[in-house]
Amino acid sequence: MQRFKVGELVVDSGTPILMEGSNSPQLFTVLHGMGLRYKILSNGRRQVVSLIFPGDFLGLQAGIMGEMGHSVEATTKMTLCVFDRSEIWSFFKERPERAFALTWLAAVDEHFLGETLSTLGQRSAIQSIAWALVRVFSRGQSLDMVHNGKMPFPFKQQDIADALGLSLVHTNKTLGKLKEQQLAHWSDGTLRVSDLETLAKIAMVDDLTPAKRPIL
Amino acid sequence: MQRFKVGELVVDSGTPILMEGSNSPQLFTVLHGMGLRYKILSNGRRQVVSLIFPGDFLGLQAGIMGEMGHSVEATTKMTLCVFDRSEIWSFFKERPERAFALTWLAAVDEHFLGETLSTLGQRSAIQSIAWALVRVFSRGQSLDMVHNGKMPFPFKQQDIADALGLSLVHTNKTLGKLKEQQLAHWSDGTLRVSDLETLAKIAMVDDLTPAKRPIL
DNA sequence: CGGATCATTGAAGTCCCTCAAGTCCTGTGG
DNA sequence: CCACAGGACTTGAGGGACTTCAATGATCCG
Numbered sequence: 001m002q003r004f005k006v007g008e009l010v011v012d013s014g015t016p017i018l019m020e021g022s023n024s025p026q027l028f029t030v031l032h033g034m035g036l037r038y039k040i041l042s043n044g045r046r047q048v049v050s051l052i053f054p055g056d057f058l059g060l061q062a063g064i065m066g067e068m069g070h071s072v073e074a075t076t077k078m079t080l081c082v083f084d085r086s087e088i089w090s091f092f093k094e095r096p097e098r099a100f101a102l103t104w105l106a107a108v109d110e111h112f113l114g115e116t117l118s119t120l121g122q123r124s125a126i127q128s129i130a131w132a133l134v135r136v137f138s139r140g141q142s143l144d145m146v147h148n149g150k151m152p153f154p155f156k157q158q159d160i161a162d163a164l165g166l167s168l169v170h171t172n173k174t175l176g177k178l179k180e181q182q183l184a185h186w187s188d189g190t191l192r193v194s195d196l197e198t199l200a201k202i203a204m205v206d207d208l209t210p211a212k213r214p215i216l
Numbered sequence: 217m218q219r220f221k222v223g224e225l226v227v228d229s230g231t232p233i234l235m236e237g238s239n240s241p242q243l244f245t246v247l248h249g250m251g252l253r254y255k256i257l258s259n260g261r262r263q264v265v266s267l268i269f270p271g272d273f274l275g276l277q278a279g280i281m282g283e284m285g286h287s288v289e290a291t292t293k294m295t296l297c298v299f300d301r302s303e304i305w306s307f308f309k310e311r312p313e314r315a316f317a318l319t320w321l322a323a324v325d326e327h328f329l330g331e332t333l334s335t336l337g338q339r340s341a342i343q344s345i346a347w348a349l350v351r352v353f354s355r356g357q358s359l360d361m362v363h364n365g366k367m368p369f370p371f372k373q374q375d376i377a378d379a380l381g382l383s384l385v386h387t388n389k390t391l392g393k394l395k396e397q398q399l400a401h402w403s404d405g406t407l408r409v410s411d412l413e414t415l416a417k418i419a420m421v422d423d424l425t426p427a428k429r430p431i432l
Numbered sequence: 433c434g435g436a437t438c439a440t441t442g443a444a445g446t447c448c449c450t451c452a453a454g455t456c457c458t459g460t461g462g
Numbered sequence: 463c464c465a466c467a468g469g470a471c472t473t474g475a476g477g478g479a480c481t482t483c484a485a486t487g488a489t490c491c492g
Binding site: 125166170 | 479480481482483
C-alpha cells in the first residue's frame with residue numbers, strides 16, 4: 001500500500017473531510033479518531049448515515065462513481081492515510097487482491113447499511129438506541145477500545161438522534177431509561193455498557209460476533 | 217462475460233432466490249422480472265431493503281463476504297443470468313475492468329441505500345411515498361419501461377409499507393392522498409405518474425437525472 | 433461576568449399505529 | 463351456476479409513541 005500512499009493528514013474535530021456531490025481527488029483510510037457520514041436534505045434535516053471508526057475507508061463513492069453520496073466530517077481530531085483517487089484504476093489492474101479487499105469493504109458497508117435500514121424502519125425508539133449502543137460497543141471491542149467496560153464515545157446526543165431518525169428530546173429521554181435500568185451509561189464522551197446481553201436482547205440483536213473486515 | 221456465465225434460470229413469482237445468512241454458490245444478474253431484497257427481524261417484522269429491477273446484480277455479499285445480509289425473492293416471474301461464485305476471484309485477477317464494474321455496482325447500491333436511509337429517518341409518510349414513487353418511476357424511465365406515462369409495478373402495498381417503515385393502513389391512505397391530488401395513480405400492478413415535477417417537489421428530490429450504472 | 437454549547441425536563445400536540453370491518457376480485461369445488 | 467374462502471385493497475375510530483415548543487441547568491471559555 002505504501003506505493004499508493006500520498007501522505008498523512010491530520011484534521012481537527014469539526015473539520016469537513018468530504019462533501020456530498022463533490023468529486024474528491026483524494027481517498028482516505030482512518031488511522032486515528034472518529035467521525036460522521038451524513039446527508040442534508042433540502043428541508044435542512046440531517047441524516048447521519050454512519051459513525052466512522054479507525055480502519056474505515058472514506059471516499060469509495062468518489063473514487064468509483066466520481067461523486068460522493070454523503071458528506072464526511074471529523075468528530076474528534078483525526079489522522080488519515082491519504083491516497084490518490086487516480087490510482088484506483090491501477091489498483092484494479094496491478095493489485096487484484098487489494099481491489100478485492102476494497103470491494104469487500106464496500107460489501108461490509110452495504111451489509112451494515114441494511115441493518116441500519118431495518119432499525120429505522122422497524123425498531124421502536126428504545127430498541128433503536130439499544131441497537132446503536134450494542135453496535136458501537138461491539139465495534140469498540142473489536143478495535144480494542146474497551147477497557148473496564150468503558151470506551152470513548154465522543155459524539156453528541158444530536159448525532160445519535162440524527163442517525164436514528166429520532167428527535168433530540170426523545171433520544172435523551174430514552175437514553176435515560178437505559179440508564180435507569182442499569183444497562184448503559186453514556187456521559188462526558190465515554191460509554192459504559194454494564195449488561196451487553198440484556199441490551200442486545202432489547203435491541204433484537206442475536207449475533208454479537210463482530211463482522212470480519214479486511215485491512216487495506 | 218460469457219466465459220463466466222453458467223446458465224440461465226427462470227423462476228416463478230414468489231420464489232426465494234437467496235437467503236439471509238446463506239452462502240450461495242451462485243450469483244445472478246437480472247435479465248427480466250422484478251423482485252425484493254428484505255430482512256426479517258426476530259420480532260417478525262420485515263424490512264424491504266430495495267426493489268429489484270432488470271440489470272440488478274444479486275449475491276455480491278455472498279460472493280465477497282461469504283454471507284448474505286438479506287434475502288431475495290422474486291415478485292414476478294424472473295429470468296436470471298447465473299454465475300459461479302468461485303469465479304469471482306479470477307474475475308479480479310484476469311478482468312480488472314469487470315471487477316471495477318462490480319465495485320461500481322456496489323458503490324451505486326450503497327449510494328441508494330443512503331438515500332433510503334434518509335427517507336426512513338427524515339421524511340414524513342407522504343414525502344416517503346412520493347420519494348419511493350419518484351425513484352421507481354425514474355428507474356422505470358431509464359429502463360424504458362414507461363409508455364404513455366405508465367409503467368408496470370407489480371408489488372403489493374404491503375411491500376412498499378415494509379420498504380418505508382410505514383403501516384399498511386397508513387400507506388394506503390397516503391397513496392389515496394396522492395391520487396386525490398392527481399399526482400400518481402397506482403392500481404392493478406401499473407403505476408401512472410401524472411406530475412413528476414410536483415411529486416419530486418413533495419419528495420424533496422432535486423436531481424431527477426438517473427444515476428449511471430455499469431453493465432456486467 | 434456574559435455568551436455559547438450541550439444536556440435535561442415538562443407539557444401539549446400530532447402523526448402514525450393498531451384494531452376492526454367491509455368491499456372487491458379471483459379461484460375452487462359442490 | 464352458485465356458495466364460499468382467501469387475498470388484496472379500503473375505510474373508520476381510538477390510542478399511543480414520538481415530536482415540537484419551551485424553559486432550566488451545567489460546563490466551558492474569552
